[in-house]
Amino acid sequence: MKNNTAQQLVEQNNKAREQLTPENKKYYEDVLVYMRTFGIFHEELDTERHLMTILQDILEAQKHGESAEEYFGKNPKEIIDQLTKQFEKPSWKSIFKIGGLIFLISSFYTICGVFIAPTLQINVLVLLMNGLLSIALVYGAFKLLHWSIYIKKQIPKIIKFLFVWILTMIPIGLFVLINLYAPKRGIVKIDPPFDWIAIVIILILATVYVLFKKKREFYGALVYIVILGFFGLLLRIPQTNELFQGGKNPTFLVLAIILPLALFGIVNWLVFRKMKDDN
Numbered sequence: 001m002k003n004n005t006a007q008q009l010v011e012q013n014n015k016a017r018e019q020l021t022p023e024n025k026k027y028y029e030d031v032l033v034y035m036r037t038f039g040i041f042h043e044e045l046d047t048e049r050h051l052m053t054i055l056q057d058i059l060e061a062q063k064h065g066e067s068a069e070e071y072f073g074k075n076p077k078e079i080i081d082q083l084t085k086q087f088e089k090p091s092w093k094s095i096f097k098i099g100g101l102i103f104l105i106s107s108f109y110t111i112c113g114v115f116i117a118p119t120l121q122i123n124v125l126v127l128l129m130n131g132l133l134s135i136a137l138v139y140g141a142f143k144l145l146h147w148s149i150y151i152k153k154q155i156p157k158i159i160k161f162l163f164v165w166i167l168t169m170i171p172i173g174l175f176v177l178i179n180l181y182a183p184k185r186g187i188v189k190i191d192p193p194f195d196w197i198a199i200v201i202i203l204i205l206a207t208v209y210v211l212f213k214k215k216r217e218f219y220g221a222l223v224y225i226v227i228l229g230f231f232g233l234l235l236r237i238p239q240t241n242e243l244f245q246g247g248k249n250p251t252f253l254v255l256a257i258i259l260p261l262a263l264f265g266i267v268n269w270l271v272f273r274k275m276k277d278d279n
Contacts, residue, residue: 009048016055020062027068028058030149031076035083037146040139041090041098050083077150099135106134112202112225115232116256118247120195124186129178137171196236203229220268227260 013032020028031054035047054072061071072079110130114120144167155163190198203226209215210222234240235247244252 006044006048009045009052013048013052013055016052016059019059020055021067024058024062024068027072027076028055031072031080034077034080034146034149037142037149038084038087040142041095042087043090043094046087075150102135102138103131106131112228115199115228116235116247118235119189120198120232121187121189123182123184124188126178126182129182130175133171133174133178192236196233199229199232199236216271216274219271220264220266223267224260224264227263228256231256231260 017025017028032051035051038047058068058071061068107127107130110127111122114122206222206225210218231252235244241247243249247253247256
């Protein structure tokens, strides 16, 4: 197991998990989520090794007619908490690597979001603030999910819905506030014809990366970006620019905002369902 990479262990885990009984699978998957959300900056390989060891123990117990709950107890949280205490503290390299990745993804989406603006311009301060907020939100989401796995108290569905809705609206509101009220400093403006050239280059690079690397989990994001780019290019063609009133046409605005988001959701749902079936 020592020679395996984290990704290889994840794939092995996915396959081996199918050998579990439904009861044991539910038990183990709670353990899996609890451990994987322990901290986004911890070494993934360390986590996956422990998860594989636990899975092998449960499979062995299952062979002898013992359930996971009988083997580990009704509340595995205490055991896992003791286990995670042994994890090494995240290195600065790991923190910068993961934090930097989140920041880059956030910045990329921010840049793509201005495709449908009449003038292609990027507020560097907004880019920075969105990136930092994204890191904080991802970290918070992991912590919240980690904390919620073993909550024993039953919460009414309406309360859960309202809680999730509020948690969803808060970050959206923060991003909107940043974009509306961030100081207009450090603005980088890209004038024609370099604006549409920049859009085309970004679309080509994104498409090549996702398709050639076969990153299925990014298919939804790619569709989102391509649709935004398509509308952005329409704004930069004189004939269609006039038709859409320079981006002020209500129909254009609705389509340019709703269509990418809708297709993003649909494609992601289809892809992740296919990935789940494959596993």
